[in-house]
Amino acid sequence: MKVAYIFRTNMASTFQLATMILPQLEKGIHGVEVVGMFFFDDNLYVLQKDNEIGKRLNKIAKEKGILIMACDQCAVRRDMAEGTFDMCGTGSVKPKNMIGVATVGCFPQLYKVLLGNMPDQIITL
Numbered sequence: 001m002k003v004a005y006i007f008r009t010n011m012a013s014t015f016q017l018a019t020m021i022l023p024q025l026e027k028g029i030h031g032v033e034v035v036g037m038f039f040f041d042d043n044l045y046v047l048q049k050d051n052e053i054g055k056r057l058n059k060i061a062k063e064k065g066i067l068i069m070a071c072d073q074c075a076v077r078r079d080m081a082e083g084t085f086d087m088c089g090t091g092s093v094k095p096k097n098m099i100g101v102a103t104v105g106c107f108p109q110l111y112k113v114l115l116g117n118m119p120d121q122i123i124t125l
Contacts, residue, residue: 001032001033001120001121002032002033002034002035002117002118002120002121003033003034003035003122004035004036004037004038004121004122004123005017005021005034005037005038005122005123005125006037006038006040006122006125007037007040008041008043008125009125010041010042011042013043013044013045013053014043014046014053016125017057017125018046021034022056022057022060025060025064026056033064035065035114035117035118036066036068036110036117036119037066037068037069038070038071038110039069039070039074040071040074041071041074042078044075044080047068047080047095047099047102048080048097048098049097049099051099054099055099057099058099058100061101062100065117067103067110067113068099068101068103069105069109069110070095070098070102070103070104070105071106072087072089072104072106073085073088073089075093075095075098076088076093080095080096080104081093081094081095081104082094082095083104088106089105089106089107089108091105091108091109093105
């Protein structure tokens with residue numbers, strides 16, 4: 001089964017991702033194929049270039065071909081993207097000071113990328 005995770009609630013990336021999902025992916029015992037992760041609000045901070053969780057996520061995402069995408073509007077608000085609010089949703093906002101595999105976008109960009117590797121389940125944490 002293929003899954004995609006949406007990190008939406010407060011601390012989901014520092015709790016569920018960092019202490020459950022990521023360690024299981026690193027050990028090869030997660031049990032499903034993760035095809036994508038989408039980050040909202042302060043969950044984006046784990047995607048900063050110098051963040052230890054982000055470094056681990058970058059490594060495993062490269063190895064397993066996992067899409068890592070941050071909400072473009074959330075990234076602009078946190079100075080983690082180059083662009084303006086009126087550019088959000090267009091695909092023209094670019095990540096700034098994020099881990100190498102991280103992209104930014106909105107639902108149109110997320111859907112477009114996942115079309116080539118559609119998840120069976122989308123889990124919001």
